[in-house]
Amino acid sequence: MKLSDIENLEIQLLLEAVYCRYGYDFRNYARASIRRRIIQFMQLVGAGSISEMIPMLIHDEVFFGQMVKEFSITVTEMFRDPAMFLALRNKVIPVLKSYPYIKVWHAGCATGEEAYSLAILMEEENLGKRTTVFATDFNDSALEKAKEGIFPLENVKKYSQNYQNTGGKYSFSNYYQANYGAMVVKSTLKETLTFANHNLVTDQVFTEAHLILCRNVLIYFNKELQEKVMQLFDDSLVHGGFLCLGAKESLLYSKHHDRFREIDAKNKIYQKIS
Numbered sequence: 107m108k109l110s111d112i113e114n115l116e117i118q119l120l121l122e123a124v125y126c127r128y129g130y131d132f133r134n135y136a137r138a139s140i141r142r143r144i145i146q147f148m149q150l151v152g153a154g155s156i157s158e159m160i161p162m163l164i165h166d167e168v169f170f171g172q173m174v175k176e177f178s179i180t181v182t183e184m185f186r187d188p189a190m191f192l193a194l195r196n197k198v199i200p201v202l203k204s205y206p207y208i209k210v211w212h213a214g215c216a217t218g219e220e221a222y223s224l225a226i227l228m229e230e231e232n233l234g235k236r237t238t239v240f241a242t243d244f245n246d247s248a249l250e251k252a253k254e255g256i257f258p259l260e261n262v263k264k265y266s267q268n269y270q271n272t273g274g275k276y277s278f279s280n281y282y283q284a285n286y287g288a289m290v291v292k293s294t295l296k297e298t299l300t301f302a303n304h305n306l307v308t309d310q311v312f313t314e315a316h317l318i319l320c321r322n323v324l325i326y327f328n329k330e331l332q333e334k335v336m337q338l339f340d341d342s343l344v345h346g347g348f349l350c351l352g353a354k355e356s357l358l359y360s361k362h363h364d365r366f367r368e369i370d371a372k373n374k375i376y377q378k379i380s
């Protein structure tokens with residue numbers, strides 16, 4: 107057996123052990139990226155091999171929690187890809203305005219910056235009071251940060267610029283308070299948001315949504331898992347509901363492609379038509 111085959115076997119056994127012991131299923135994450143994460147974690151904890159970590163994972167829940175944190179890449183920002191938010195404002199919001207109540211599912215919200223951006227957008231469009239944004243992730247420590255709504259003040263310049271590029275109507279400073287080097291988001295924004303744990307791989311339909319945003323999450327999954335999650339989104343959207351994916355993600359090669367029409371190809375916005 108080649109060294110690389112042995113390493114593959116170790117990865118497979120480790121992921122199987124994690125699934126059997128904790129129900130977290132990383133078996134269909136994109137292999138190159140999950141391998142990188144496992145090796146990084148192995149170096150971080152000073153383990154001599156991948157298989158050496160298997161008994162540690164099985165017997166020590168804290169160790170497992172550390173590993174999940176390492177597997178979850180929570181890079182995000184407010185109004186990330188402003189052109190997408192501008193497209194939401196111009197092409198999706200006018201349709202959502204016709205509903206008496208709007209449910210948004212934001213899947214893979216990380217530390218919440220994108221969810222707060224959505225809350226701002228809805229408030230500016232006078233939809234804040236009739237919108238609920240369910241923002242979910244499988245990483246509990248990221249969700250805790252999201253609930254706090256406190257972000258580094260040094261990011262404000264970038265966020266403010268992003269906000270202006272989304273067609274923002276006011277000054278970004280309307281939406282936060284500066285407090286001891288941190289930006290604390292306006293508390294009324296939290297009324298629109300509900301943060302909850304949901305695992306896209308193992309959990310069921312979350313809600314009947316008018317809009318689902320899931321950006322920069324599917325890139326970590328293999329094709330099979332992407333299709334499974336796409337089915338979950340299809341089942342979770344009302345007829346005519348909208349789906350927004352990340353810049354590097356697409357419905358183009360999915361078997362669900364025919365069930366949606368493209369609203370904005372560049373910004374990966376689709377509408378369920380069947």
Ligand SMILES: C[S@@+](CC[C@H](N)C(=O)[O-])C[C@H]1O[C@@H](n2cnc3c(N)ncnc32)[C@H](O)[C@@H]1O
Pocket residue numbers: 178179180181182183186213214215216217220242243244245248304305306307320321322323326352
């Ligand atoms: C790079 S962040 C994307 C954050 C945000 N959507 C954005 O585009 O800025 C990816 C997030 O997906 C989450 N994630 C990965 N696998 C997941 C799963 N199976 N279920 C739920 N969330 C998952 C990670 O925990 C992480 O917070």
